[in-house]
Amino acid sequence: MTNTNRRNILKLALTAAALPALPGLLRAAPGTPEFSPQPNDWRSFELRTQVRLAPQGATQIWLPVPSVETDYQRTLDHAFTGNATEAALVTDPATGAQMLHARFDPSVSEPVVELVSRFQTRNRTVDWNRTSDVQEDPAVLEAALNGSSLKPLDGVVLERAREITQGAGTDREKVAAIYAWIVNHCYRNMDVPGCGPGDIQATLTTAGLGGKCADLNGLFVGLARASGVPARDIYGVRVAPSAFGYKQLGANSPDVTGAQHCRAEVWLSGLGWVAMDPADVLKVMRAETDNWIKDPAHPLVAPVNAALFGNWEGNWVAYNAASDVTLPGAPADAALPFLMYPQGLNAKGRLNELDAKAFTYEMTAQEI
Known part of the structure; x- marks a missing residue:
């Protein structure tokens, strides 16, 4: 990757970090609300x-x-x-x-x-302009920096993490660069069974950067950990439709037998655990329409891309964050x-x- 490309990816990532939503970018279907989860009551x-x-x-x-x-x-x-x-x-x-x-x-x-x-x-949101002295158990943060059977933090994973985050000075900048790299370089492979095996080394090599949520959000978590940022996958299932009309971002019937979904989060000083879901951005790009959208700036994708960096919709329940x-x-x-x-x-x-x-x-x- 050239230095120019690295700067472009980091610039896009920092823009996403600064703007949880992109005002003015509407869905293609008239009258459909923009994807922008806001604080709400318990459901x-x-x-x-x-x-x-x-x-x-x-x-x-x-x-x-x-x-x-x-x-x-x-x-x-x-x-x-x-x-x-x-x-x-x-x-x-x-x-x-x-x-x-x-x-x-x-x-x-x-x-x-x-x-x-x-x-x-309920919806999970972040205010990037407000910080606090939020704390976490050091043992929990240490666990969120360790590798696992399918998340080795050396070899190709470490090499790619260093490449992506070159020039990033803070943890937030590192996370933004990794998130943008996933969205810009990876893709949802519709042929992968279930949510994918979650083998991030294979995702970077033999799988050719394709996979499902356990692969793609798992890769995001692994790259963050390899960059020194505590991160973890959260495994759960969608339980309700999206309030914003995106079919791929919700459970669209009471039958949720195949609606499992893995999300992610990172620990940022002053903010605590922050929601992330680049895999769902790629799902919208690949499957929300009959045509594969390959530009994250597309009006259908851009609000999702911006919002899922720090926020997620409360139409999903978490089982655990265990590896x-x-x-x-x-x-x-x-x-x-x-x-x-x-x-x-x-x-x-x-x-x-x-x-x-x-x-x-x-x-x-x-x-x-």
């Missing part, structure tokens, strides 16, 4: 996950549970029913990820479990790089979480 939702399996010997199920308590999300309650031999809400002690663990003896004729979670969410999750009761080799989908294990082996028909689970959401 209450119910998320229902039901698993119903054919008998196949001893069976275990793990269902991720919304368990993030912040100023943009809070839990009301969880309940579960079914015919499990044993079932309980459990926590992975190493990562804090919470889940429902259900175990079925071979004698159970048709394993069934249903988890109902009720919670509240390398251990499933209680599972063999050691069943550890997961992240927990965002239902997981299952029976006499035939691990169930495919990306095949809801074969796994036979359904997820529904409603506002209450």
Whole structure:
């Protein structure tokens, strides 16, 4: 990359950082509100996950549970029913990820479990002009600087991070440069199953900068960490349509079985944890219209590009921010790089979480 290109990317990134929204850039469809999440009241939702399996010997199920308590999300309650031999809400002690663990003896004729979670969410916004003395546990920030199984922070990741952030003096400038680089150089690969594997080294090399949210926001997080900025993925699921008319930025029916989405956040001094979602910018560019939009300055994309640098819409619920999750009761080799989908294990082996028909689970959401 030439010095001129680096300066151009950094200039675009700093502009995005200074302007959470771009006034005057309207959607192509007349009368559709501009994408610009604003502070709002709490909204209450119910998320229902039901698993119903054919008998196949001893069976275990793990269902991720919304368990993030912040100023943009809070839990009301969880309940579960079914015919499990044993079932309980459990926590992975190493990562804090919470889940429902259900175990079925071979004698159970048709394993069934249903988890109902009720919670509240609201839009998440940042005021770039206001700072405070907000603090975080040093251990949490240290964890947000470490690599993981799919986020190595050396080799090609470190090289690319140094290249992208050259000339950036502050953490905010580094984050802005990385965000702009993701939007300008990566793309949403529609052929990748689910949310993608999240292997950021592969995204930079064999995958050719293409992927889904776990790949693209995962790459953003990895590049930030390699640049010395605490960052983390947050794994969850969309639960409601976007209030701004973007079909790709919301759940457009009560059936949210395939609506999982990984977001990201970074820690900036004076601001605390700040929302980020360059993957959703790329999703709008690739899939919001029949034509692939390749210019982030396009009127349909520009408001989303500006807003998702620091803000996100509260039509999504977070499960956890955990990497390398251990499933209680599972063999050691069943550890997961992240927990965002239902997981299952029976006499035939691990169930495919990306095949809801074969796994036979359904997820529904409603506002209450």
